[in-house]
Amino acid sequence: MTRRDFGKISTVAGLGLTWGMSRVHAYMDTPAGVSANDKIQVGLIGCRSMGWTNLMDFIRNNEVECVALCDVDSNILEERANELAAKSGKKPAVFVDYRKMMELKEVDVVIIATPDHWHCLPFVDACKAGKDIYVEKPLANSIAECDVMLQAAKKYGRIVAVGQQQRSGAEWLKIMELIKSGTVGEVKRINCWGNFKYGAGRPRVANSSPPPGVDYDRWLGPASERPFNANRFHGFWRMNWAYGGGLATDWGVHLLDMALWAKGDTGQFPQTVVASGGILRFPDHEIQTPDTLNVTFNYGDWLLSWEHNCGLESGPWNRNYGVSFVGTKGTIIANRESWELVPERKNNEPLTAAIPLQANQQNVHQPHVRHFLDAVRSRKQPECSIEIGHTAAVTAHLGNLAYRTGAVLSYDSVQQTFNNPEADKLIKPDYRQPYVFPTL
Helix, strand or coil: CCHHHHHHHCCCCCCCCHHHHCCCCECCCCCCCCCCCCCEEEEEECCCCHHHHHHHHHHCCCCEEEEEEECCEHHHHHHHHHHHHHHHCCCCEEECCHHHHHCCCCCCEEEECCCHHHCHHHHHHHHHCCCEEEECCCCCCCHHHHHHHHHHHHHCCCCEEECCHHHHCHHHHHHHHHHHCCCCCCEEEEEEEECCHHHHCCECCCCCCCCCCECHHHHHCCCCCCCCCHHHCCCHHHHCCCCCCHHHHHCHHHHHHHHHHHCCCCCCCCCEEEEEEECCCCCCECCCCCCEEEEEEECCCCEEEEEEECCCCCCHHHCCEEEEEEECCEEEEECCCEEEEEECEECCEECCCCEEEEECCCCCHHHHHHHHHHHHHHCECCCCCHHHHHHHHHHHHHHHHHHHHCCCECEECCCCEECCHHHHCCCCCCCCCCCCCCCC
16 A cells, blocks of 8 residues: 555545655665565564564565564564464564574564663664664653664664654644644644553562563663562563653653644754652552653743543543644644544634544554555655654653653753753663663
8 A cells, every 4th residue: 555545545535645745755875775576574573562563564565574573582482473474374583682683684674662671772783784673662761762773773874663653644644734724723732641541550469480481681681680570571561660651651652742743843852841740549559650640841932741640541521542732723632533623712703613523544553564664665764753753752751750850851952961960860771781782
Protein backbone atom coordinates (compact mmCIF):
# COMPACT_ATOMS: atom_id res chain seq x y z
CA MET A 1 0.00 0.00 0.00
CA THR A 2 1.45 3.35 -1.06
CA ARG A 3 0.90 6.66 0.73
CA ARG A 4 -1.52 7.58 -2.05
CA ASP A 5 -3.49 4.36 -1.55
CA PHE A 6 -3.57 5.00 2.18
CA GLY A 7 -5.01 8.46 1.59
CA LYS A 8 -7.71 7.05 -0.69
CA ILE A 9 -9.00 4.47 1.75
CA SER A 10 -8.74 6.70 4.82
CA THR A 11 -11.96 7.46 6.67
CA VAL A 12 -11.23 11.14 6.17
CA ALA A 13 -10.34 10.88 2.51
CA GLY A 14 -10.75 14.11 0.62
CA LEU A 15 -10.13 16.28 3.66
CA GLY A 16 -6.60 17.12 2.51
CA LEU A 17 -3.37 15.63 3.78
CA THR A 18 -0.82 17.74 1.94
CA TRP A 19 0.35 19.72 4.96
CA GLY A 20 1.38 16.59 6.83
CA MET A 21 3.10 15.09 3.82
CA SER A 22 5.07 18.27 3.16
CA ARG A 23 7.05 17.61 6.34
CA VAL A 24 8.91 14.81 4.58
CA HIS A 25 12.38 15.69 3.28
CA ALA A 26 15.32 13.72 1.97
CA TYR A 27 18.70 12.84 3.41
CA MET A 28 20.32 14.08 0.21
CA ASP A 29 23.80 12.73 0.85
CA THR A 30 22.95 9.28 2.24
CA PRO A 31 23.23 6.31 -0.12
CA ALA A 32 20.34 3.89 -0.17
CA GLY A 33 21.05 0.66 1.68
CA VAL A 34 18.36 -1.44 -0.06
CA SER A 35 17.56 -1.41 -3.75
CA ALA A 36 14.00 -1.30 -5.04
CA ASN A 37 14.06 -5.00 -5.93
CA ASP A 38 15.76 -6.36 -2.82
CA LYS A 39 14.14 -7.89 0.21
CA ILE A 40 14.33 -5.75 3.34
CA GLN A 41 15.78 -8.13 5.92
CA VAL A 42 14.88 -7.42 9.51
CA GLY A 43 16.25 -8.35 12.91
CA LEU A 44 14.13 -7.90 16.05
CA ILE A 45 15.54 -7.12 19.52
CA GLY A 46 12.90 -7.72 22.18
CA CYS A 47 10.45 -10.39 21.02
CA ARG A 48 7.69 -10.09 23.59
CA SER A 49 4.61 -7.85 23.46
CA MET A 50 5.13 -4.71 21.31
CA GLY A 51 8.22 -6.09 19.63
CA TRP A 52 6.24 -8.99 18.22
CA THR A 53 3.37 -6.68 17.24
CA ASN A 54 5.86 -4.53 15.35
CA LEU A 55 7.35 -7.50 13.57
CA MET A 56 3.94 -8.83 12.49
CA ASP A 57 3.19 -5.49 10.82
CA PHE A 58 6.59 -5.56 9.13
CA ILE A 59 6.21 -9.03 7.63
CA ARG A 60 2.72 -8.24 6.32
CA ASN A 61 4.66 -6.43 3.62
CA ASN A 62 5.85 -8.88 0.96
CA GLU A 63 9.29 -7.35 0.59
CA VAL A 64 10.14 -7.90 4.26
CA GLU A 65 11.84 -11.00 5.64
CA CYS A 66 12.74 -11.53 9.29
CA VAL A 67 16.15 -13.20 9.47
CA ALA A 68 17.05 -12.80 13.16
CA LEU A 69 15.51 -12.59 16.62
CA CYS A 70 17.16 -11.52 19.87
CA ASP A 71 15.86 -11.75 23.43
CA VAL A 72 17.26 -12.38 26.91
CA ASP A 73 14.41 -14.84 27.61
CA SER A 74 15.28 -18.08 25.81
CA ASN A 75 11.72 -19.37 26.23
CA ILE A 76 10.21 -16.39 24.45
CA LEU A 77 12.99 -16.54 21.87
CA GLU A 78 12.35 -20.18 20.97
CA GLU A 79 8.59 -19.73 20.98
CA ARG A 80 8.77 -16.77 18.63
CA ALA A 81 11.28 -18.44 16.33
CA ASN A 82 9.02 -21.45 15.95
CA GLU A 83 5.98 -19.26 15.38
CA LEU A 84 7.81 -17.31 12.69
CA ALA A 85 9.00 -20.51 11.04
CA ALA A 86 5.40 -21.72 10.91
CA LYS A 87 4.33 -18.48 9.24
CA SER A 88 7.17 -18.13 6.75
CA GLY A 89 8.60 -21.63 6.38
CA LYS A 90 12.01 -20.38 7.46
CA LYS A 91 13.37 -20.27 11.00
CA PRO A 92 15.34 -17.12 11.84
CA ALA A 93 18.72 -17.05 13.54
CA VAL A 94 18.35 -16.50 17.29
CA PHE A 95 20.57 -14.54 19.68
CA VAL A 96 20.70 -13.65 23.35
CA ASP A 97 23.45 -11.06 22.76
CA TYR A 98 22.27 -8.38 20.33
CA ARG A 99 25.87 -7.61 19.32
CA LYS A 100 26.12 -10.98 17.60
CA MET A 101 23.01 -10.16 15.60
CA MET A 102 24.58 -6.85 14.51
CA GLU A 103 27.38 -8.83 12.85
CA LEU A 104 24.93 -10.28 10.32
CA LYS A 105 25.55 -8.32 7.13
CA GLU A 106 22.21 -9.43 5.71
CA VAL A 107 20.28 -7.49 8.39
CA ASP A 108 19.17 -4.20 6.82
CA VAL A 109 16.78 -3.01 9.54
CA VAL A 110 16.82 -3.47 13.30
CA ILE A 111 13.63 -3.22 15.35
CA ILE A 112 14.35 -2.24 18.98
CA ALA A 113 11.48 -3.06 21.34
CA THR A 114 13.29 -3.67 24.62
CA PRO A 115 12.63 -1.98 27.97
CA ASP A 116 13.52 1.70 27.72
CA HIS A 117 16.91 1.42 29.45
CA TRP A 118 18.02 -0.97 26.70
CA HIS A 119 17.23 1.31 23.73
CA CYS A 120 20.41 3.36 23.59
CA LEU A 121 23.24 0.82 23.32
CA PRO A 122 21.81 -1.34 20.51
CA PHE A 123 20.61 1.78 18.70
CA VAL A 124 24.07 3.35 18.56
CA ASP A 125 25.65 0.02 17.64
CA ALA A 126 23.08 -0.45 14.86
CA CYS A 127 23.96 3.00 13.49
CA LYS A 128 27.66 2.12 13.51
CA ALA A 129 26.90 -1.19 11.76
CA GLY A 130 25.04 0.59 8.95
CA LYS A 131 21.55 -0.62 9.89
CA ASP A 132 18.37 1.42 9.65
CA ILE A 133 16.26 1.38 12.79
CA TYR A 134 12.66 1.25 13.96
CA VAL A 135 12.77 1.99 17.69
CA GLU A 136 9.92 1.91 20.16
CA LYS A 137 8.99 4.99 22.13
CA PRO A 138 10.13 6.69 24.24
CA LEU A 139 13.38 7.08 22.34
CA ALA A 140 15.41 6.37 25.48
CA ASN A 141 15.27 6.43 29.27
CA SER A 142 17.28 9.62 29.81
CA ILE A 143 18.00 12.94 28.13
CA ALA A 144 21.67 12.10 27.52
CA GLU A 145 20.77 8.80 25.86
CA CYS A 146 18.24 10.57 23.62
CA ASP A 147 20.93 13.08 22.64
CA VAL A 148 23.60 10.54 21.73
CA MET A 149 21.07 8.51 19.71
CA LEU A 150 20.14 11.60 17.71
CA GLN A 151 23.81 12.35 17.11
CA ALA A 152 24.51 8.75 16.05
CA ALA A 153 21.66 8.68 13.52
CA LYS A 154 22.91 11.90 11.96
CA LYS A 155 26.59 10.98 11.97
CA TYR A 156 26.04 7.59 10.33
CA GLY A 157 23.23 8.72 8.00
CA ARG A 158 20.68 6.18 9.14
CA ILE A 159 16.96 6.17 8.49
CA VAL A 160 15.17 6.01 11.85
CA ALA A 161 11.48 5.80 12.70
CA VAL A 162 10.18 6.07 16.25
CA GLY A 163 7.07 4.10 17.22
CA GLN A 164 4.84 7.13 17.73
CA GLN A 165 2.37 5.79 15.19
CA GLN A 166 -0.22 8.56 15.53
CA ARG A 167 2.04 10.51 13.15
CA SER A 168 0.72 8.22 10.41
CA GLY A 169 -2.96 8.62 11.32
CA ALA A 170 -5.04 10.38 8.67
CA GLU A 171 -7.37 11.74 11.34
CA TRP A 172 -4.48 13.36 13.21
CA LEU A 173 -3.34 14.93 9.95
CA LYS A 174 -6.84 16.39 9.55
CA ILE A 175 -6.75 17.75 13.11
CA MET A 176 -3.41 19.42 12.45
CA GLU A 177 -4.79 21.02 9.29
CA LEU A 178 -7.79 22.39 11.19
CA ILE A 179 -5.47 23.93 13.77
CA LYS A 180 -3.06 25.31 11.15
CA SER A 181 -5.93 26.83 9.15
CA GLY A 182 -7.17 28.79 12.17
CA THR A 183 -10.50 26.94 12.34
CA VAL A 184 -10.30 26.81 16.14
CA GLY A 185 -8.61 30.21 16.45
CA GLU A 186 -5.44 30.75 18.45
CA VAL A 187 -4.36 27.72 20.45
CA LYS A 188 -2.70 28.89 23.64
CA ARG A 189 -3.32 25.81 25.78
CA ILE A 190 -3.04 22.10 25.02
CA ASN A 191 -3.97 19.53 27.66
CA CYS A 192 -2.81 15.90 27.57
CA TRP A 193 -3.87 13.19 29.98
CA GLY A 194 -3.60 9.44 30.44
CA ASN A 195 -5.44 7.46 33.13
CA PHE A 196 -4.61 3.75 33.05
CA LYS A 197 -4.88 0.99 35.63
CA TYR A 198 -1.58 -0.63 34.68
CA GLY A 199 0.31 2.51 35.72
CA ALA A 200 -0.28 1.54 39.35
CA GLY A 201 1.88 -1.58 39.02
CA ARG A 202 1.16 -4.41 41.43
CA PRO A 203 1.41 -4.92 45.21
CA ARG A 204 4.89 -5.65 46.50
CA VAL A 205 6.10 -9.23 46.58
CA ALA A 206 9.34 -10.71 47.84
CA ASN A 207 12.40 -10.85 45.60
CA SER A 208 12.92 -14.23 43.97
CA SER A 209 15.02 -16.10 41.47
CA PRO A 210 14.56 -15.15 37.80
CA PRO A 211 12.34 -17.48 35.76
CA PRO A 212 14.20 -20.37 34.11
CA GLY A 213 15.65 -19.35 30.78
CA VAL A 214 15.92 -15.63 31.59
CA ASP A 215 19.38 -14.06 31.51
CA TYR A 216 18.54 -11.54 34.20
CA ASP A 217 22.00 -10.01 34.38
CA ARG A 218 21.78 -9.20 30.69
CA TRP A 219 18.22 -7.91 31.18
CA LEU A 220 19.58 -5.43 33.75
CA GLY A 221 22.27 -4.44 31.28
CA PRO A 222 23.62 -0.97 32.07
CA ALA A 223 21.22 -0.51 35.02
CA SER A 224 22.53 -1.03 38.55
CA GLU A 225 22.58 -4.52 40.01
CA ARG A 226 19.39 -5.38 41.84
CA PRO A 227 17.65 -8.62 42.92
CA PHE A 228 15.02 -10.00 40.60
CA ASN A 229 11.42 -9.14 41.43
CA ALA A 230 8.45 -10.31 39.40
CA ASN A 231 6.73 -6.94 39.80
CA ARG A 232 9.66 -5.11 38.24
CA PHE A 233 9.82 -7.44 35.27
CA HIS A 234 7.56 -8.03 32.24
CA GLY A 235 5.58 -4.87 31.59
CA PHE A 236 5.87 -3.50 35.11
CA TRP A 237 9.50 -2.40 34.70
CA ARG A 238 8.02 0.86 33.40
CA MET A 239 7.22 2.06 36.90
CA ASN A 240 10.86 1.97 38.07
CA TRP A 241 13.22 4.84 37.22
CA ALA A 242 16.14 2.63 36.23
CA TYR A 243 14.14 1.07 33.39
CA GLY A 244 11.33 3.50 32.48
CA GLY A 245 9.52 6.71 33.32
CA GLY A 246 5.98 5.60 34.19
CA LEU A 247 2.93 6.81 32.33
CA ALA A 248 4.59 10.15 31.53
CA THR A 249 7.05 8.51 29.12
CA ASP A 250 4.97 5.47 28.17
CA TRP A 251 1.76 7.22 27.09
CA GLY A 252 2.95 10.78 27.57
CA VAL A 253 5.23 10.79 24.53
CA HIS A 254 2.34 9.79 22.24
CA LEU A 255 0.10 12.60 23.44
CA LEU A 256 2.71 15.29 24.07
CA ASP A 257 3.92 14.57 20.55
CA MET A 258 0.51 15.57 19.18
CA ALA A 259 0.75 18.88 21.04
CA LEU A 260 4.24 19.56 19.69
CA TRP A 261 3.07 18.69 16.18
CA ALA A 262 0.19 21.14 16.48
CA LYS A 263 2.62 23.89 17.45
CA GLY A 264 4.79 23.34 14.40
CA ASP A 265 7.46 20.83 15.49
CA THR A 266 9.90 23.61 16.29
CA GLY A 267 12.20 21.36 18.30
CA GLN A 268 12.06 23.90 21.10
CA PHE A 269 11.80 22.95 24.74
CA PRO A 270 9.70 24.79 27.34
CA GLN A 271 11.03 27.83 29.16
CA THR A 272 10.02 26.36 32.52
CA VAL A 273 8.60 23.07 33.77
CA VAL A 274 6.88 22.52 37.10
CA ALA A 275 5.32 19.31 38.44
CA SER A 276 3.51 18.02 41.48
CA GLY A 277 2.24 14.61 42.49
CA GLY A 278 3.37 11.47 44.23
CA ILE A 279 2.60 7.86 45.04
CA LEU A 280 -0.69 8.84 46.60
CA ARG A 281 -3.08 6.01 45.79
CA PHE A 282 -0.88 2.91 45.81
CA PRO A 283 1.88 3.27 48.45
CA ASP A 284 2.01 -0.52 48.90
CA HIS A 285 2.77 -1.18 45.22
CA GLU A 286 6.14 -1.95 43.64
CA ILE A 287 6.48 1.44 41.92
CA GLN A 288 8.83 4.41 42.01
CA THR A 289 7.13 6.60 39.41
CA PRO A 290 4.19 8.71 40.63
CA ASP A 291 0.70 7.27 40.44
CA THR A 292 -0.72 10.82 40.44
CA LEU A 293 0.99 13.61 38.50
CA ASN A 294 0.41 17.06 37.05
CA VAL A 295 3.03 18.80 34.88
CA THR A 296 2.88 22.28 33.34
CA PHE A 297 5.24 23.13 30.47
CA ASN A 298 5.44 26.88 29.87
CA TYR A 299 6.56 27.82 26.36
CA GLY A 300 6.18 31.55 26.92
CA ASP A 301 3.30 32.15 24.52
CA TRP A 302 1.42 28.91 25.18
CA LEU A 303 0.96 26.26 27.89
CA LEU A 304 1.12 22.48 27.68
CA SER A 305 -0.06 20.21 30.47
CA TRP A 306 0.26 16.51 31.27
CA GLU A 307 -1.89 14.74 33.85
CA HIS A 308 -2.15 11.11 34.85
CA ASN A 309 -4.03 9.17 37.50
CA CYS A 310 -2.91 5.56 37.72
CA GLY A 311 -5.54 3.00 38.59
CA LEU A 312 -8.34 4.90 36.83
CA GLU A 313 -9.92 4.28 33.44
CA SER A 314 -11.91 7.50 33.01
CA GLY A 315 -10.99 11.12 32.44
CA PRO A 316 -11.82 14.51 30.90
CA TRP A 317 -14.32 14.62 28.04
CA ASN A 318 -15.31 11.01 28.88
CA ARG A 319 -11.95 9.74 27.69
CA ASN A 320 -9.41 7.99 29.88
CA TYR A 321 -6.66 9.42 27.67
CA GLY A 322 -6.47 12.12 25.05
CA VAL A 323 -5.55 15.63 23.99
CA SER A 324 -7.61 18.82 24.01
CA PHE A 325 -6.44 21.64 21.75
CA VAL A 326 -8.05 24.71 23.31
CA GLY A 327 -8.54 27.48 20.75
CA THR A 328 -10.20 30.87 20.95
CA LYS A 329 -12.93 29.69 18.55
CA GLY A 330 -13.26 26.07 19.65
CA THR A 331 -11.67 23.03 21.22
CA ILE A 332 -10.66 19.83 19.46
CA ILE A 333 -10.71 16.74 21.68
CA ALA A 334 -9.01 13.64 20.31
CA ASN A 335 -7.60 10.23 21.06
CA ARG A 336 -7.01 7.11 18.99
CA GLU A 337 -10.67 6.11 19.00
CA SER A 338 -12.36 9.37 18.03
CA TRP A 339 -12.22 13.15 17.77
CA GLU A 340 -14.61 16.09 17.74
CA LEU A 341 -14.66 19.89 17.60
CA VAL A 342 -16.68 21.75 20.24
CA PRO A 343 -17.21 25.43 19.31
CA GLU A 344 -16.59 28.34 21.64
CA ARG A 345 -19.62 30.65 21.88
CA LYS A 346 -20.14 34.39 21.98
CA ASN A 347 -23.61 35.73 22.79
CA ASN A 348 -24.74 32.11 22.53
CA GLU A 349 -23.56 31.93 18.90
CA PRO A 350 -20.86 29.41 17.87
CA LEU A 351 -17.62 30.98 16.68
CA THR A 352 -16.84 28.05 14.40
CA ALA A 353 -18.70 25.07 12.98
CA ALA A 354 -19.05 22.07 15.24
CA ILE A 355 -17.70 18.73 14.08
CA PRO A 356 -19.56 15.87 15.73
CA LEU A 357 -17.80 12.80 17.06
CA GLN A 358 -15.72 11.16 14.32
CA ALA A 359 -14.62 7.54 14.59
CA ASN A 360 -10.93 7.06 13.83
CA GLN A 361 -9.21 4.52 11.66
CA GLN A 362 -8.32 1.94 14.29
CA ASN A 363 -4.98 0.61 13.04
CA VAL A 364 -2.52 3.37 12.20
CA HIS A 365 0.44 1.15 13.09
CA GLN A 366 0.46 -0.68 9.75
CA PRO A 367 0.72 2.51 7.66
CA HIS A 368 3.35 3.80 10.11
CA VAL A 369 5.48 0.75 9.37
CA ARG A 370 4.74 1.07 5.66
CA HIS A 371 5.95 4.67 5.66
CA PHE A 372 9.17 3.59 7.34
CA LEU A 373 9.78 0.87 4.75
CA ASP A 374 9.20 3.43 1.99
CA ALA A 375 11.74 5.68 3.69
CA VAL A 376 14.32 2.89 3.87
CA ARG A 377 14.18 2.64 0.09
CA SER A 378 13.85 6.36 -0.73
CA ARG A 379 16.24 7.57 2.01
CA LYS A 380 13.65 10.18 3.00
CA GLN A 381 12.53 10.91 6.53
CA PRO A 382 9.64 8.73 7.79
CA GLU A 383 6.57 10.19 9.47
CA CYS A 384 8.10 10.09 12.94
CA SER A 385 11.78 10.86 12.48
CA ILE A 386 14.55 10.64 15.06
CA GLU A 387 14.25 14.42 15.58
CA ILE A 388 10.53 14.17 16.36
CA GLY A 389 11.04 11.21 18.70
CA HIS A 390 13.89 13.02 20.42
CA THR A 391 11.84 16.15 21.15
CA ALA A 392 8.85 14.20 22.48
CA ALA A 393 10.96 11.95 24.71
CA VAL A 394 13.06 14.78 26.17
CA THR A 395 9.90 16.78 26.85
CA ALA A 396 8.42 13.87 28.80
CA HIS A 397 11.66 13.44 30.73
CA LEU A 398 11.62 17.14 31.64
CA GLY A 399 8.27 16.59 33.34
CA ASN A 400 9.59 13.63 35.30
CA LEU A 401 12.71 15.49 36.37
CA ALA A 402 10.62 18.44 37.56
CA TYR A 403 8.66 15.97 39.69
CA ARG A 404 11.75 14.19 41.01
CA THR A 405 13.53 17.40 42.01
CA GLY A 406 10.49 19.36 43.16
CA ALA A 407 11.96 22.40 41.41
CA VAL A 408 10.81 24.80 38.71
CA LEU A 409 13.18 23.71 35.96
CA SER A 410 14.65 25.53 33.00
CA TYR A 411 16.67 23.42 30.56
CA ASP A 412 19.38 24.70 28.24
CA SER A 413 19.44 22.10 25.47
CA VAL A 414 22.58 23.61 23.90
CA GLN A 415 24.65 23.47 27.09
CA GLN A 416 22.71 20.39 28.26
CA THR A 417 22.30 21.79 31.75
CA PHE A 418 19.48 22.79 34.08
CA ASN A 419 19.13 25.69 36.47
CA ASN A 420 19.21 23.04 39.20
CA PRO A 421 22.22 20.87 40.19
CA GLU A 422 20.00 17.98 41.31
CA ALA A 423 18.37 17.85 37.89
CA ASP A 424 21.80 17.97 36.23
CA LYS A 425 22.72 14.74 38.03
CA LEU A 426 19.76 12.99 36.38
CA ILE A 427 20.55 13.97 32.78
CA LYS A 428 22.90 11.04 32.19
CA PRO A 429 22.64 7.58 33.80
CA ASP A 430 25.59 5.85 35.43
CA TYR A 431 26.19 2.68 33.45
CA ARG A 432 27.06 -0.47 35.37
CA GLN A 433 30.36 -2.08 34.41
CA PRO A 434 31.26 -3.54 32.01
CA TYR A 435 28.69 -1.48 30.09
CA VAL A 436 29.95 1.90 28.87
CA PHE A 437 27.87 4.89 27.84
CA PRO A 438 28.19 5.03 24.03
CA THR A 439 30.55 7.40 22.28
CA LEU A 440 30.69 8.30 18.62
